[in-house]
Amino acid sequence: YSSLFAEVDYFKFAEFKVNLPVPRWIDPETMTQWQVGFKFTAKAKMKNGRLAEIKGWQDVIWEHDLSTRDEIDPGKQVWKIVSWKINSLTTIETDDWLFEEVLDNVIENTDDLELARQSIHENQVREFLKSRKAGNKFEKPYPQWQVAAGERHPTVSIVDLDDDGFDDFYVQERHGRNLFFHNNGNGTFKEIGRELGLDFNGQTSSAMFSDFDNDGDKDVFIGGSLRRCIIMENVDGHFVNRSGDWIAEDNLPFNTGGATVVDFDGDGLNDIYISTYAAYFAQRAIKALQGDAAVKSSGEGDEQIMTTTDFAVNELKAFMREEDFNKLMPLYVETAEGSTLYRSRPGPPNLLLRNTGNGKFEEHVLPDALRIFHNTFQTTWSDIDNDGDFDFYSANDFAPNYLIRNDGGGKFTDITEEANVADVGFGMGVAFGDYDNDGLQDLYVTNMFSKAARRVTSFFTPGRVNYDADLLNGEGIDPLFEQLGRGNSMYHNNDNGEWSKVSAEGEAMHSTEFGGWGWGAQFADFNNDGYLDLYGPAGYYTAPHDQKRNVDL
Structure with missing residues (x-):
């Protein structure tokens, strides 16, 4: 690295971290040398005045100092680096970053800014x-509240209302008041949610x-989590609730993971596809059926509301037809x-609403096999076969995903197999885009990438680097589990x-697997060069050892 440092x-930022390939014993018999892949990532200001992103990959071999062997307390054993091989080191330079964070500059009102930041x-x-530390009881905001965010996440919609x-943006809050920021046209925004009638208080998704x-104006469909979905008409710039009129109450579900507007039947009217997600409700119900008392609750710690098996199993009943x-x-x-x-968790079905004109909708009833009784984070529609109508792909958490072809005439066919x-994993999102400009829509699925999962499963999955058939008597885990931590898929x-x-490993686009704990990556041509790029939000926060709890936050 000396030539780079020069x-x-x-x-501005630099770190080394354990990376792929999966760590392995040089000699599984002696287990004295352990090879680990390390990744170096950095952002730097170069001496030529340019900005740079730097990435390096290296293989490091650690050797056990046998004189320190301690089977009672392995933490006292000493391991030393005996080999450091750099496989690649790349530097990408630019005159300026593509993006910078400017929220403080574009929201002038300090109260609005505080709302936008909180x-x-x-x-x-x-x-x-704080309550736990003080030994006090914590009053939950609502019975289903839990430390982990679960299926309730805040979202943002962009619209030139x-x-x-000029584009405005609408923030849907899981716990507080929804916010609508109007673009003033001069690089600043003003919060006007209450004026528009869009300041719903929580549980919108x-x-x-x-x-x-x-x-001629834009109406809005708002997905609900622990409340029903809402459809609203834009009447002279103010929104009026048309739920129960435009759409029957029974066709406005709870537990919405996302909604998509699409003209699936080509009649010139925009229809609505609703993805539902209730994975944590389903987990409690299934664990209760298995007799696991620890999860017959709607919280954690002393604040648990312990429930009967019957309640846990029927908890979703109030939120479903x-x-x-x-x-x-x-x-x-x-x-x-x-x-x-964790391989095929059920959940409430998705719903397709057909626009019959004048804002009225009716359910377009699909066969049960196509309604997807799983937990769908995102459904994206695109014409995958260039036949003039929209097909769709649903990314499901803890279950296989689905690719559904639109056959026209209101008919659909599951062509996943x-x-x-199917891309079994923790489906967190899906995007279509023609990344190679061949006129066909390609597919990028967001999942969870976990180095720890890949390392652990490598010992128990036949064919993987650390699998020892003799040690395991030829047995192992279902290869499906190895896929669960593999990451995103192109x-x-x-x-x-x-x-x-x-x-896949060995393929030209293998790097697109490494999306961290991904959330809904999307295609866009960020640098206007005519080719689609990818942006993938990622992350869960894992607390330090002395502060950690039994869930990631």
């Missing part, structure tokens, strides 16, 4: 931890603005008996219904 003025859930967790040529009644809940119950039992909680894109559309996974 060119760097200063580092994390209500973080404040609640802080109060929870008043058609003035998504919002899609669209002209549902074809009167009776006929749908009756179809979910056998799936609970099947999952509990088959121990498939023949396309080989599929190339080969036409004629054929897809190829181009992000």
